[in-house]
Amino acid sequence: MRIALYIFTALCLFASLWSQEPADASLPKVVLAAENVGPRQIEELTSKSVPRDYAYAWKTMARALAENRSDLLDAYFTGFAKDNLARRIADQKRTGINTRYIDHGHKLEAIFYSPAGDAMQLRDRARVEIQLLDGGNVIHREQVNLQYLVLMTPGADRWLVRDLETTPEVHP
Amino acid sequence: MPRLITFLSLALLLAIRAHGAELRGPAQVKAGSAFSLSSNGSGEATLYLVGPASVSKRKVQLGSGIPVEAGEIEHAGRYVAIVCSGGDCSSANFYVFASDASKLSLLVHPSRVRVATPNAISAVAFVFDKFHNLVLTPSDVEFRVTPQQGPALTHSQPSSNGVAWVRMTSATKEGPTKIGAAVADASELRVVRQVASDACNLRIKSEWVSGKLFVQTDPVRDCGGNNVPDGTVVSFTKTDEAGKTTVDAPIKRGIARVEMPVSGEARIDVASGVVTGNELNVAGAR
Numbered sequence: 088m089r090i091a092l093y094i095f096t097a098l099c100l101f102a103s104l105w106s107q108e109p110a111d112a113s114l115p116k117v118v119l120a121a122e123n124v125g126p127r128q129i130e131e132l133t134s135k136s137v138p139r140d141y142a143y144a145w146k147t148m149a150r151a152l153a154e155n156r157s158d159l160l161d162a163y164f165t166g167f168a169k170d171n172l173a174r175r176i177a178d179q180k181r182t183g184i185n186t187r188y189i190d191h192g193h194k195l196e197a198i199f200y201s202p203a204g205d206a207m208q209l210r211d212r213a214r215v216e217i218q219l220l221d222g223g224n225v226i227h228r229e230q231v232n233l234q235y236l237v238l239m240t241p242g243a244d245r246w247l248v249r250d251l252e253t254t255p256e257v258h259p
Numbered sequence: 260m261p262r263l264i265t266f267l268s269l270a271l272l273l274a275i276r277a278h279g280a281e282l283r284g285p286a287q288v289k290a291g292s293a294f295s296l297s298s299n300g301s302g303e304a305t306l307y308l309v310g311p312a313s314v315s316k317r318k319v320q321l322g323s324g325i326p327v328e329a330g331e332i333e334h335a336g337r338y339v340a341i342v343c344s345g346g347d348c349s350s351a352n353f354y355v356f357a358s359d360a361s362k363l364s365l366l367v368h369p370s371r372v373r374v375a376t377p378n379a380i381s382a383v384a385f386v387f388d389k390f391h392n393l394v395l396t397p398s399d400v401e402f403r404v405t406p407q408q409g410p411a412l413t414h415s416q417p418s419s420n421g422v423a424w425v426r427m428t429s430a431t432k433e434g435p436t437k438i439g440a441a442v443a444d445a446s447e448l449r450v451v452r453q454v455a456s457d458a459c460n461l462r463i464k465s466e467w468v469s470g471k472l473f474v475q476t477d478p479v480r481d482c483g484g485n486n487v488p489d490g491t492v493v494s495f496t497k498t499d500e501a502g503k504t505t506v507d508a509p510i511k512r513g514i515a516r517v518e519m520p521v522s523g524e525a526r527i528d529v530a531s532g533v534v535t536g537n538e539l540n541v542a543g544a545r
Contacts, residue, residue, distance in 0.1 A: 126424070167391050171312035171334055178314035184307070199422050202381035203368035208422060219309060219341065221316070226307065226348050227341045236393065236420060238385075252393060253311065253337040255287065255354050 115190035295324035304344035311336035335392035357392035365447035393421035455485035461536030475516035
């Protein structure tokens, strides 16, 4: 009886370890710099949750664009960002296009955090490889450094991407 | 050595030429403005136009201008145009930037604030164009505060990266204040309710009614003379031989009132938040 209990416990432990998604390993690398943000200073917890949720947003977006699944966007996108991506995915489905992102990391810089803590604007310098596929054939492939202007707002248990706009690189 | 360089250059040129039609476009375009891509080569090709919120695919003729409709570039961001002909593809990318400011999103916090509190109200305005693109070029946003009584106050603030914000001190008199923001023809309005601050000069009095002792406050006001809102809790504490008894009562119609059973001598005091009032000494049931 005791041996059976031990086996059962071991199986449960193994199953729980097996079922844990190796989330962090598959997430793109996101580094947040928040030294120059204002008018509100970023709280310690927020300084951890924003890059984490932004990384999840990119992971989700890459999968949604690769598999043409707009249902995936709900988890980390809202507002205009979600609407725009959903439109693009609908167009991709219609035209038989897929987009594949190979993410080489993001340098995120917080530039505005609203006094009430309900909106944060960030600049993202991302290095990505983008592949466009038509019916499985690669029609375009490029390795690019892109600059994004990002607006994130807090949701119930995470920060959501509300606006995501690529901007030309501005050299000061 | 010069021969080798010439040979390599020619090989490179041939390789580029063999790669297919070359596509050229402007570096930047305003959202919702039609333009043309130019291409060399000849014959039919497939054009793909991939933007942040759209993907289109259509047949085009190489060697002439390829029109891009206004509706295809309404969303700001990076676009990639690709032409493919006979298995060879070439691309050009360009940025679409926001059109003129014509929409506004306004966040005002909090919706309820105590009077005379420094920097207690914040207003953040996000400036968008008619296609909901964030307008990154600076735009003057006019913030306007309209109190219940008195003239409106305005303050113009240029946006930075599409955001303009201000912080305000609440007025000394209670009541609703309208806070608005305007840019171009767009405007948004929010209402902030300013309520009295902590009670000031809290005073109680007692009266016997049918053998029962009732203790009530004078009308509860803050130091600016504003009525402390109904529902604010006032604590009455009786101290007698049996010890201390506290009864909490919310303010109703400006006053708080409780019945306090008293036998023998007792002292009653009052507090609301961190503010204490006068004390009453009362004696036994009548």
